[in-house]
Structure formats: structure tokens, C-alpha cells
Amino acid sequence: MKVGAKKQLFDLPPNAELRFEVEEDSGPIQIELSSGNAEYFGTELVLKRNYTFPVGAKGAIFTYHGCQLWVIGKSEDLYTKDSPTMNIYINLHDALDQMRRKAVETMNRGPRVLIVGPSDVGKSTLSRILVNYGTRLGWTPLFIDLDVGQNEISMPGTVSALCITQPVDIEKGYDTKNQLVFHYGHESPTENTKYFNSVVNFLAECVNFKCEMSDECNASGVIINTGGCIRDEGYKCLLNVAAAFEIEVLVVIDNELLYTKFQNDLPLFVKTVMLPKSGGAVQRSQEFRANSMYMNIKKYFYGASNELHSHTCDVQFQEVEIYKIGAPKLPASMLPLGVILEDSDMKLTPVSVSGSLENCVLSTSFASTRDEIMKNNVSGFVAVLKVDTQKQTMTILSPEPRPFSWNILLLMDIKFSEI
Structure with missing residues (x-):
């Protein structure tokens, strides 16, 4: 960070968040928690530590009880906002936690959650929050990423699984040392739906085997993130995902029609939940998506x-x-x-x-x-x-x-x- 870089103090009230987007012409920014408690998509910030967010980063620092944040560096898209959806998300987490505790008592398996919705409604964000909240209570959930365009675990064009044992690093992202990755080769499941379904089915078999071998993973459950293809062949692929992983909870974000279709097409034992999208979720341009993919690949190599x-x-x-x-x-x-x-x-x-x-x-x-x-x-x-x-x-x-x-x-x- 340059000497003499702009430094701003933000005082956040309870249930508010600091939203930011780091533009190319502004360079990276640093955020420091000065007082109080705050988290980044479910990962707690350490007091007095600087966190660097590079060019292209979009995110939000949320606080349940209030906090003060220093922001060092230039960023035009930087503002605070109430975030009522976080209370909805933590209620979902509490329900999953109860299902996990029951799974331990009955020696059964924990919740299997499928998160679906259109592009840019916060599916990856919710997935990250849920796995982080789970690990903070000592669980080790399996995170499955089936978003072949913007994969959080591995390269675009793949489907992947990862056992989450600790909260995701704020700056580095997921620790992918023990990832399980299968080749698909395209940015959309509709490019070759038959092969996509085949890869998903085999990944589900591997996940089932992992759960059979580990009581801890079995009780902790599975969180499944998906892409934004929700119509026609894309919807059929989602139905296959639900069947392959034998999901028990379906979370639909910001799409009533999709919610209704799944209610009609899924077994009665599947709990279908409709959630609003976060106010911080915005439509991303094709240019932004292409740059995000480039940075994802560059991160793998460098x-x-x-x-x-x-x-x-x-x-x-x-x-x-x-x-x-x-x-x-x-x-x-x-x-x-x-x-x-x-x-x-x-x-x-x-x-x-x-x-x-x-x-x-x-x-x-x-x-x-x-x-x-x-x-x-x-x-x-x-x-x-x-x-x-x-x-x-x-x-x-x-x-x-x-x-x-x-x-x-x-x-x-x-x-x-x-x-």
C-alpha cells in the first residue's frame, strides 16, 4: 500500500455491513477491524489486523453487534447498508445445526443442502457463510461446487468437492489441498448435459463413500453450490443433482417460479425454502465474469x-x-x-x-x-x-x-x- 494512501473510518451499527468493490484504477485496498466484532462471509476478522483486497474484489464486512473499520486506499464503490438478510441466513444455519445434532444422536446423516437460483443472487456467498458458520461450531461440512463457470474450489470447467475443517481464509479463499475435482470441460452444464450429469453422479458416489468412512463428515452434512442455469436443460440438470446427492433441504434464492417448480417436482421429504437475495448482490457484466475467470486461473498457477x-x-x-x-x-x-x-x-x-x-x-x-x-x-x-x-x-x-x-x-x- 502506498505511503499516504487515503484512510477512512467507518462506524457500523448492529446488523449493518460495509460493501465495497475494488476498481482497476483504484488499486488494492486494506480493511482493518478497529473495534467490535465483524465477519467476511462468515469468517471472523481478527482485531487490528490488515486484510488486503485486490483489484476486482467485491465483498461486504458484516457486524451483528456493531464495529469500527479502517479502510486504507482508494475505492469509489464503498458504502454502509443495513443487511436484514443476514438474520435470515443465520436462522437457516441454526436449523441446519439442529439437524446435525439430531444426526449425531440418531447416528444418521446430517443435512444435505442444495442452493439454486439465477445468476448473481448470492448463491456462492450463502454457501460460504453456511460452511463457515458450521466450522465455527466444530462441524466439518462437505462443500460441493457445481458452478462450472465460476467455481470457488477449482478451475472453471470442473465440478469439485472439499471437506471444510476451518473457516475460509479471508484473503486466500478456500484451502484446496484436499480437493476432489472432476473434469467437465465447459462453462455451462447445458453444453453437454449427459456428460455433466454423469460427472455429477460419480462425484455424488464419492461423497457418499466419504460420508460412510467418516461419522464426522456424515453428521456435518453437505452444502451444494450451483450455477445460474435454471431453465429447460439447466433445470433438468438441477433435478439430477437433487436426486444424485439425495438432498433434504433445497434453498431457492430470489425466484418464485423456480421455487414452485421444485415444490412440484421434488419428493415431499425435501424441505424447500425460499430466500431473498442479499442487497449487496448485483448483476455482473460479461467483462467482469471473464476477468474473474482469468484471475481464478492465474491464482491456480501463481x-x-x-x-x-x-x-x-x-x-x-x-x-x-x-x-x-x-x-x-x-x-x-x-x-x-x-x-x-x-x-x-x-x-x-x-x-x-x-x-x-x-x-x-x-x-x-x-x-x-x-x-x-x-x-x-x-x-x-x-x-x-x-x-x-x-x-x-x-x-x-x-x-x-x-x-x-x-x-x-x-x-x-x-x-x-x-x-
């Missing part, structure tokens, strides 16, 4: 504060096998008589290395053979920086140096180029 050092390596074409899931569909009229149309959505298709791979992100697979690919989680990601067809090499950005622990790569629609 860390939240550029503390990581990825490696640039040249890889011979013959050293790796590259595949994508799904192939163009052929009209039935083009098939020979008597030939059955192949399931193109689930087809594993080899990819030839060419200049079109430049700036593409690829998943690295734990699979050792082609037959294992569809049911293996990913071990990490690489980005293709350059392809040299004459030398038959491609230059990749990788978090690990040679020798690599993989030789199978899965192509994604996600792009990343270093600026």
Missing part, C-alpha cells in the same frame, strides 16, 4: 499473492495423449443401414496437437490408460502457451516440474493467456 512459481516446459507431441469428451453428432441419415448411432456426448475423442491448442487449459488426469479416463479425478491443470508444429513440441505452463506424474490430458473450452 497463487493469490503471486507466491507460487509455475514452470514453463517444452513437451514433445508423442509424450502425451490428449482427449476431449464429446464428438459432433452425425445425422441418422448419414449412417449405413442397420448401424446404431453412437452416443456422441460421452465419446472419448483423441485430439491432434495443432496451433489451435494455444492458450487452452487442459486437465491432467490420474488415469494411466484410456479406459480409466472417464471415472478418474484430475490431478491438476496445465496451460498451453505455444505450439511449434515443426519441432513437434508445445510449451506448457505447469505447477509441477519435470518429470510429470501424468501423460494423459483432457481438453477444456477454457482459455488462458499470460498478459
Whole structure:
């Protein structure tokens, strides 16, 4: 932070929050809790500690009992506001806590919560608040992120699971050391719904196995975040999620029609709850979403504060096998008589290395053979920086140096180029 940076003191009354958005031309800001108690999406702030929020950050510091906050740095979009929705959210948390306690008493499983709604209504925020409140009481909930466009745990184009053992770090985000990630490859579930549902079903099997092996995780329950595709095929995907994870609580944010449809289509034992969106939730532009995706990918390779050092390596074409899931569909009229149309959505298709791979992100697979690919989680990601067809090499950005622990790569629609 620059010497002599602007410093403002905000005095927040009970049940209020300081909302902020760090614009590109203002640079990062720092926020310090001077007195009282406050939290950032459910994580408590430490008194007298500076927290840095980088360019592009949007958030809110909330207080139940009142507090004073110092803000250091320039930010035009900075204001205080009452936040009645937080009391609604904590009531939901209290209900989940009661379900967890009952699960311990009956040796049953804890609440499985699915959070749905349109884009930009605060689904990821509510998910983070609920897992943070759970861990602050000693629970270890499983957080599942099925938002393939703006994934909080892993790379865009993936579905992921993470056991939350402590509140999420305010500056670094989720601790992803023990994440379980599966390749999907697209930014929307409707790009290939059959494959998306298949990946979700397999992830649900893994979650069930984890709960069977751990009484603590089983009682703590599951919080599932989703993307904003809620119509037509997107809605059918959400119904599949509900069935695969055997949810008991459905939270619909800010959409009465969606709430009514789920009430009609889900089993009676599922508790369906309608919640308003937070006043701080605003519509995000395509430019903001693209930048958020870029920063998410950059964070994977370089860390939240550029503390990581990825490696640039040249890889011979013959050293790796590259595949994508799904192939163009052929009209039935083009098939020979008597030939059955192949399931193109689930087809594993080899990819030839060419200049079109430049700036593409690829998943690295734990699979050792082609037959294992569809049911293996990913071990990490690489980005293709350059392809040299004459030398038959491609230059990749990788978090690990040679020798690599993989030789199978899965192509994604996600792009990343270093600026």
C-alpha cells in the first residue's frame, strides 16, 4: 500500500455491513477491524489486523453487534447498508445445526443442502457463510461446487468437492489441498448435459463413500453450490443433482417460479425454502465474469499473492495423449443401414496437437490408460502457451516440474493467456 494512501473510518451499527468493490484504477485496498466484532462471509476478522483486497474484489464486512473499520486506499464503490438478510441466513444455519445434532444422536446423516437460483443472487456467498458458520461450531461440512463457470474450489470447467475443517481464509479463499475435482470441460452444464450429469453422479458416489468412512463428515452434512442455469436443460440438470446427492433441504434464492417448480417436482421429504437475495448482490457484466475467470486461473498457477512459481516446459507431441469428451453428432441419415448411432456426448475423442491448442487449459488426469479416463479425478491443470508444429513440441505452463506424474490430458473450452 502506498505511503499516504487515503484512510477512512467507518462506524457500523448492529446488523449493518460495509460493501465495497475494488476498481482497476483504484488499486488494492486494506480493511482493518478497529473495534467490535465483524465477519467476511462468515469468517471472523481478527482485531487490528490488515486484510488486503485486490483489484476486482467485491465483498461486504458484516457486524451483528456493531464495529469500527479502517479502510486504507482508494475505492469509489464503498458504502454502509443495513443487511436484514443476514438474520435470515443465520436462522437457516441454526436449523441446519439442529439437524446435525439430531444426526449425531440418531447416528444418521446430517443435512444435505442444495442452493439454486439465477445468476448473481448470492448463491456462492450463502454457501460460504453456511460452511463457515458450521466450522465455527466444530462441524466439518462437505462443500460441493457445481458452478462450472465460476467455481470457488477449482478451475472453471470442473465440478469439485472439499471437506471444510476451518473457516475460509479471508484473503486466500478456500484451502484446496484436499480437493476432489472432476473434469467437465465447459462453462455451462447445458453444453453437454449427459456428460455433466454423469460427472455429477460419480462425484455424488464419492461423497457418499466419504460420508460412510467418516461419522464426522456424515453428521456435518453437505452444502451444494450451483450455477445460474435454471431453465429447460439447466433445470433438468438441477433435478439430477437433487436426486444424485439425495438432498433434504433445497434453498431457492430470489425466484418464485423456480421455487414452485421444485415444490412440484421434488419428493415431499425435501424441505424447500425460499430466500431473498442479499442487497449487496448485483448483476455482473460479461467483462467482469471473464476477468474473474482469468484471475481464478492465474491464482491456480501463481497463487493469490503471486507466491507460487509455475514452470514453463517444452513437451514433445508423442509424450502425451490428449482427449476431449464429446464428438459432433452425425445425422441418422448419414449412417449405413442397420448401424446404431453412437452416443456422441460421452465419446472419448483423441485430439491432434495443432496451433489451435494455444492458450487452452487442459486437465491432467490420474488415469494411466484410456479406459480409466472417464471415472478418474484430475490431478491438476496445465496451460498451453505455444505450439511449434515443426519441432513437434508445445510449451506448457505447469505447477509441477519435470518429470510429470501424468501423460494423459483432457481438453477444456477454457482459455488462458499470460498478459
